[in-house]
Amino acid sequence: MATGDFSDRDGLIWIDGEIVPWRDAKVHILTHGLHYASSVFEGERAYEGNIFLCQEHSERFIRSADLIDMPMPYTAEELNNAKYEILKANNLSDAYIRPVAWRGSEQLGISAQDTKTHVAIACWEWPSYFGDEAREKGISLEIAKWRAPMPDTATTASKAAGLYATHTMSKHAAEANGFTDALMLDYRGLVAECTGANIFMVKDGKIKTPVPDCFLNGLTRQTVIKLAQEHNIDIEECQIELDELLAADEIFVTGTAAEITAIGKINDNEYTVGPVTRQLREAYESLVRQKNAIAA
């Protein structure tokens, strides 16, 4: 992951239809999004100049905004064009892309009817989310104190900034204890997801993954389900108890940033990077480099 202050870099950022120097892409301190978390974002990757699932990410971005009642001023097509425009302007072909939309400073208070939705898109080089060692050994997870909320208490299907406060706290707590990331259970105590990735388990050659009824149904998750079906691997979306997960033969997580990353440890339980994880990882790595790849 890139280090250093993200506000102090060379490069260009697309903001409200204009391309501006990286250091000039600023918002005012009285921005509604900053005070009331009226903000949604995306995380995407370009491989060899091709944005993987570009259209699907744009559609999710619009849907995320819609779910928090924030009008999105651009169509998916306009967003797609803007993403490619800023990628090219920065001369990047393998990159992470971060679109973000937020309510501006036109009004400050709970009511935000007079605010405008602003949109920015930044991109930068970002090789591997968890680093190369994770490839062979897998990453470690600690079970978080925080849980995925009931779907009628939060906009859980939206990639809304406000949902990430507990994810950051969970990740910090895990890191403080020497783990890479945190595994979050849901409000019922069932297995949910990690702080920025979905989770899968393999037992006796069969894959299981939790039903995304109170957390983000990741595009990588949907892609991996399709890949498993194409490879004739038995896969089921179902409720998973923690004990069942801990007794798995293989565990892996999926996400745009994480791609497919094996789990080597959850609390004191250890796992190896198994054959199903390796097979799907290989299939995913080849798919993302195909032009016009389509999700499930």
Ligand SMILES: Cc1ncc(COP(=O)(O)O)c(C=O)c1O
């Ligand atoms: C909380 C959370 N869950 C799951 C995911 C995986 O989603 P995707 O595969 O669409 O990147 C992400 C990443 O966006 C995330 O932040």
